Amino acid sequence: MHIPDFMFPVAQGLVYWVIALIFIVLALRWARHSMGEEKVPLVAVLAAGIFAIQALNIPIPWGTSGHMVGAALAAIVLGSPFAGVFVLTLVLLVQGVIFGDGGIIAMGANIINMGVIGGFVGYYSYTAITSMTGNSYAAAFVAGWASLFISAILCAVELAIAGTFPLVAGLTFMGTYHAVIGLIEGGITAFALYLIASARPDILEHPRGVST
């Protein structure tokens, strides 16, 4: 889902950058004020960990491999959608500038799709479902799935606006593909949350099973 530069006209890429920058500034404010004192270094180191998590080969049922995004997991564990924004912004910066994975001008759109949507959809679907059902692992599963699926839908819409990928084909291909691999993202998010809740329950911002 890392959109390369050539898929956007410059003006659209810059518009997405402006929107992304608003969320990045809000995420920095969250890191400074809500994380308690100045725990920015902690989240920055965590971003390096998410970078490693994204390197894991995840099996996809039809035989290929994919990669996890991890924005929903970061948002759920740290208890804020801005955690997803903060962590994914750092990860996407390094991926774009060092590895060429995802564009520079398209980076704003990538931050919106994976960081903002991943973080906000992941976090709020998790808290909503947890408060309704009391099952935080089912909520984490749905949050992981929804964060990826809705990101993909938005990505297809952005490419359609850019005129570089038809809307119906984009929604069909990207929607279907990510609806399936979203299940894997959701499953891994739930299992990872289970492990974290068992091994280090203190690092969960909202203890398992308790909604905000």
Place this chain on the structure above:
Amino acid sequence: MIDDLYYIEKHAYRTSIVHRLDARIKLLVTLAAILAIIAMPYSTKVYDLGAVLFALVVVLWAASRLSPVVYLRRLALIMPFGIFLIGFQVFVKNPYYEVFHPIATFPFGIEVYAESVQFASILLVKFIVSISFIILLSSTTRMQDLLEASGRLGLPREFTLPLGMMIRYIFVFADMFGKIRSTMETRCFDPLDRTLPYRYRLRQLGYTVGMIFIRSYEQGERTYTSMLCRGYGANTSLQIRGKALGAGEVSFFAGALALIVLSTVLIYLRP
């Protein structure tokens, strides 16, 4: 991708006239070149600008004394997703052309259009040129130098500090990732092994992800504590000293920027 971290940095630590060039100049030239090729409207003029900019990459790559194999290997790693997006274009119409002429027809009403093939080739040129500049930049510039260059160019300290932390620890987690993978292999666990139950593989991967998350969080806690011990506070920032540019560096920057801007403007204005 994480496997290539040391590969990229190893080449960035070599020395050549391009490696020694100030990172600010390389960063700005890269951004200018990418902006130029992406800003050029989707037309055949992209071919000409692409040729000029790619020639600049070739000259700089030759001056960097890095093997073309390094470039090709990195290009091959980045290409797949972009190639999928580009390859798909030949089968669909896009809003940048008014008339489409089919040149091949396949079952289920699938057609390949001449204009779509041209559009795909324009995207390919934009892709290769923009990626080539990124490969050149990261293969000839250390990450730490890039970070300091960003700071000198005005990136706020709110960004440079966490980015610096991340860059530092990315290598720690690359090592940790390698150990985790070795451990998996030692125990004959392959996440892509289809003879294993899918749910079992997913659970093991979930636990691995959770474990990496906890270890990175704990590393973050240790780092944060040790930084506090050394006087870290709300107003702490990454110290980036000023660095004057040499006359040669300024000349190169002016020349490269003039080449990029002039070629873009001239090709754009050409009828």
